[in-house]
């Protein structure tokens with residue numbers, strides 16, 4: 208039996224995090240801090256196996272060997288441009304595969320404002336892929352109707368990704384998510400369909416990382432000789448650095464997802480490229496390093 212435990216405490220002050228990459232600033236916005244009992248995300252990541260990976264403790268695995276995973280977004284500020292990367296689960300959504308994600312009422316928008324980002328400040332909303340925990344705040348419920356939460360933004364989505372979910376609408380879950388979190392934005396004329404290597408602005412571009420979903424993209428940041436990558440879900444949890452072959456049941460193309468991870472880890476290993484994990488808990492970011500024949504995250 209798989210159970211999702213909601214952490215009793217909200218994100219603490221210590222969990223307010225910003226990173227600087229050259230002239231670019233990335234701010235983390237945590238929607239939910241979760242501990243996963245069971246292996247619905249990564250069936251291979253059994254507590255006994257995670258216990259043997261000491262570098263995961265205490266930030267990424269709790270004392271019972273359960274995976275910690277945040278649901279979070281990032282605001283990337285490059286010059287005057289503000290980009291919101293992924294939009295979490297959102298409030299008052301229904302019909303989600305995880306019942307715990309139905310009818311959420313979090314402080315996400317308020318927290319975002321307290322961090323200095325009003326909804327109207329956002330220039331671009333960028334979805335790494337169109338799963339429910341990455342598109343939720345694309346829309347909010349206003350008088351019973353789903354409206355774009357960021358009406359002054361252009362919403363960027365990979366063309367392949369958009370068309371996949373638009374055309375797979377007989378899949379109940381995908382159809383529900385598309386209908387309440389993507390379609391209203393499309394109908395408002397706010398979506399730009401882009402290529403998987405699209406340059407958003409100077410210093411920020413997409414990088415194709417397919418497998419988890421067909422048009423999955425990551426976000427590559429480069430400024431003044433420094434670099435970072437916001438992963439999206441090509442990796443869910445740092446334990447996959449040591450085991451790139453550990454896939455998620457939600458990976459649509461397993462073999463491709465494994466190849467994407469292996470290639471990315473090889474390319475990032477030993478480099479001064481900060482890996483910002485979209486679902487990574489605790490410090491959320493680190494550098495890919497290799498030791499004893501396996502990769503790990505150095506924080």
Ligand SMILES: [Zn+2]
Nearest residue numbers: 338340341440
């Ligand atoms: Zn996700």
